[in-house]
Amino acid sequence: MTLADTRLHISSPLLLLTYGEQERKFAIISTVKDHSDRDPSMTTTTADATDNISAHGQKSQVWDIFVRLFHWALVFFIGFAWWTGEQGGEWMQWHMRCGYAVLGLVIFRLLWGFAGSFYARFRQFIYSPKTTLQYLGSLLQRKEPVYAGHNPLGGWAVVLLLLLCAFQAGSGLFANDDIFTEGPLVHLVGYDLSIEITKWHKTMFNVLLAVIAVHVVGVIYHQRFRKEPLLQGMITGQKPVAEAVDLATAEQATKSPARLIVTGLIVIAVSVAAVWGLLSL
Numbered sequence: 001m002t003l004a005d006t007r008l009h010i011s012s013p014l015l016l017l018t019y020g021e022q023e024r025k026f027a028i029i030s031t032v033k034d035h036s037d038r039d040p041s042m043t044t045t046t047a048d049a050t051d052n053i054s055a056h057g058q059k060s061q062v063w064d065i066f067v068r069l070f071h072w073a074l075v076f077f078i079g080f081a082w083w084t085g086e087q088g089g090e091w092m093q094w095h096m097r098c099g100y101a102v103l104g105l106v107i108f109r110l111l112w113g114f115a116g117s118f119y120a121r122f123r124q125f126i127y128s129p130k131t132t133l134q135y136l137g138s139l140l141q142r143k144e145p146v147y148a149g150h151n152p153l154g155g156w157a158v159v160l161l162l163l164l165c166a167f168q169a170g171s172g173l174f175a176n177d178d179i180f181t182e183g184p185l186v187h188l189v190g191y192d193l194s195i196e197i198t199k200w201h202k203t204m205f206n207v208l209l210a211v212i213a214v215h216v217v218g219v220i221y222h223q224r225f226r227k228e229p230l231l232q233g234m235i236t237g238q239k240p241v242a243e244a245v246d247l248a249t250a251e252q253a254t255k256s257p258a259r260l261i262v263t264g265l266i267v268i269a270v271s272v273a274a275v276w277g278l279l280s281l
């Protein structure tokens with residue numbers, strides 16, 4: 001029997017037997033349908049999935065180097081911006097530099113969501129409200145399926161985190177501390193609006209902190225109670241994918257590393273130029 005003969009369409013009942021557990025059915029079907037509605041090339045078959053698992057063993061490369069560097073740089077610069085913001089005075093110069101770095105990182109991640117590797121792309125991890133609610137339902141019963149990339153709730157959390165980081169760094173550009181620190185774009189909005197934006201800059205930081213706390217609790221939950229090594233995944237890029245419902249086909253997953261690096265460097269250059277351009281407005 002050839003490989004082509006063994007290929008099963010996603011709707012085949014045999015697929016469900018492959019995964020066994022009842023509660024995973026909806027996720028496999030709705031996840032793949034979700035994506036195939038948008039892009040037929042993203043339809044995953046059992047044979048593709050099996051190819052992928054056997055080709056990569058139990059672990060697969062999920063997060064490319066740019067996603068990982070982006071993540072830990074974001075953690076560092078948000079933390080340092082918080083600390084320097086609290087110190088005030090001379091430290092405000094560093095606070096502003098951290099803010100520019102965060103701005104660049106967010107622009108990078110937005111572009112990488114279109115140009116990056118399979119699991120980095122928005123179309124891979126942004127799920128419909130229906131799938132997200134179904135995932136939430138299964139999570140409440142502690143029967144949620146395993147995802148290689150971001151799960152449906154995690155995907156929306158990523159969007160929220162990026163928006164909040166963008167707001168934080170973006171609003172900083174128009175902020176002033178009424179003493180000697182002024183964002184580089186204050187001249188575009190005038191003093192009164194700048195004071196108003198500064199209030200939002202401070203208030204929304206608390207919202208960002210709350211969402212980060214939920215994010216970290218979510219990671220700890222998967223790590224401790226579901227025994228999914230997410231943290232190791234964000235460090236090494238590799239995650240066990242044998243049970244995942246959102247596997248990339250071999251074709252989708254493999255990309256020339258050289259091409260990825262060149263694309264990444266171009267996207268970094270564009271992001272730096274974008275920040276530069278913004279600051280010169």
Ligand code: HEM
Binds near residue numbers: 075076149162215
């Ligand atoms: C300033 C604080 C943080 C921010 C703004 C943040 C933001 C993010 C974002 C945007 C992503 C998505 C990555 C991508 O697709 O590009 C992510 C994923 C992730 N973060 Fe964080 N993060 C923060 C802190 C942390 C900390 C402290 C940990 C460690 C406990 C952590 C662990 C992870 C992990 C494991 C993932 C991958 C989740 C998965 O496998 O689906 N994050 N984070």
Ligand code: HEM
Binds near residue numbers: 086095165169198
């Ligand atoms: C994502 C990055 C950023 C974070 C997390 C952040 C966070 C904060 C926080 C927590 C404060 C309040 C400190 C306090 O308790 O007084 C603050 C104040 C401030 N931030 Fe940011 N900020 C960021 C980016 C920026 C940027 C890019 C600028 C300007 C270029 C900026 C300009 C200011 C100014 C002028 C204040 C002083 C407000 C005052 O004390 O009245 N921030 N920031």
